[in-house]
Amino acid sequence: MSVTSTDLKFYASENMPSGDSGTVGGAIDITRRVLFEDSALANNPAASGGDGTLRYLSTNNADSGDTVTVYGRNAAGSLISEAKNVGNSGVVTTGTAVFERILWASLTAHDYDIKVNDSSGNNILTVESGVTGVLRPFIGVSSSPSADVTVYSKTFLKNTNAVNALLNTAFIENAGGIADYITFAIEDAIQDSGTSTNRLTAPAAGDVGAAGFNSATKTLASQTDAGTTDLGPGSGVGIWLCLNLSSGLAAQKSTYSISVSGETI
Numbered sequence: 001m002s003v004t005s006t007d008l009k010f011y012a013s014e015n016m017p018s019g020d021s022g023t024v025g026g027a028i029d030i031t032r033r034v035l036f037e038d039s040a041l042a043n044n045p046a047a048s049g050g051d052g053t054l055r056y057l058s059t060n061n062a063d064s065g066d067t068v069t070v071y072g073r074n075a076a077g078s079l080i081s082e083a084k085n086v087g088n089s090g091v092v093t094t095g096t097a098v099f100e101r102i103l104w105a106s107l108t109a110h111d112y113d114i115k116v117n118d119s120s121g122n123n124i125l126t127v128e129s130g131v132t133g134v135l136r137p138f139i140g141v142s143s144s145p146s147a148d149v150t151v152y153s154k155t156f157l158k159n160t161n162a163v164n165a166l167l168n169t170a171f172i173e174n175a176g177g178i179a180d181y182i183t184f185a186i187e188d189a190i191q192d193s194g195t196s197t198n199r200l201t202a203p204a205a206g207d208v209g210a211a212g213f214n215s216a217t218k219t220l221a222s223q224t225d226a227g228t229t230d231l232g233p234g235s236g237v238g239i240w241l242c243l244n245l246s247s248g249l250a251a252q253k254s255t256y257s258i259s260v261s262g263e264t265i
Contacts, residue, residue, distance in 0.1 A: 032133035050118035060112035104135035158236035166262035186223035187238030
């Protein structure tokens with residue numbers, strides 16, 4: 001059973017605050033993901049002909065009555081939220097809030113896939129059993145009119161394959177989106193729980209790999225203190241992100257992505 005792209009999942013760390021106070025980082029949190037199925041629709045739920053409202057459904061009757069709460073912004077920029085119960089399998093619950101963008105979603109415990117679609121039926125988010133939250137890094141960060149802003153967040157990549165490792169693992173920043181404003185660093189050990197004091201403070205140099213923060217491709221072997229080459233079955237590694245916003249930078253809706261390469265058997 002080879003490692004496939006679906007085995008590689010991006011999760012949150014246990015501390016991803018939406019404000020500038022409070023610890024950042026820590027251990028992997030497999031109950032929260034940091035990736036939407038369609039980031040373009042998360043940035044603009046009306047992008048594919050919808051009206052900005054959402055549709056909610058479960059793939060199994062056992063989840064009937066479970067709640068999905070979506071948080072985002074409306075066209076005026078104000079924070080809004082909407083909580084809806086999912087129906088029986090395939091039965092769509094119609095939302096009424098009009099989202100200009102989606103920031104995060106939280107769910108009650110559920111046993112099967114729950115979907116959030118745009119009003120045209122296009123999938124924005126599919127949340128599997130065991131996951132009760134999906135969020136963006138850097139929620140609530142904004143530029144300053146008078147000074148540059150630098151903030152940090154920590155995510156994890158996990159190999160969920162139960163048998164095989166991803167051999168010779170490497171991380172490649174993809175160009176485009178907001179890649180010009182973000183650099184990344186790989187944590188210096190597998191399954192590590194390094195933290196920073198708050199999201200305005202960089203993690204200690206000894207908690208990240210030798211390359212530190214930049215946009216260069218990084219191998220796992222070159223960044224871990226033990227020279228670990230492969231991301232083993234069930235193992236995760238921390239990825240620190242640094243967002244640099246220049247003074248007066250205008251708001252934008254965009255995405256950032258890292259590709260993962262490796263070999264499998």
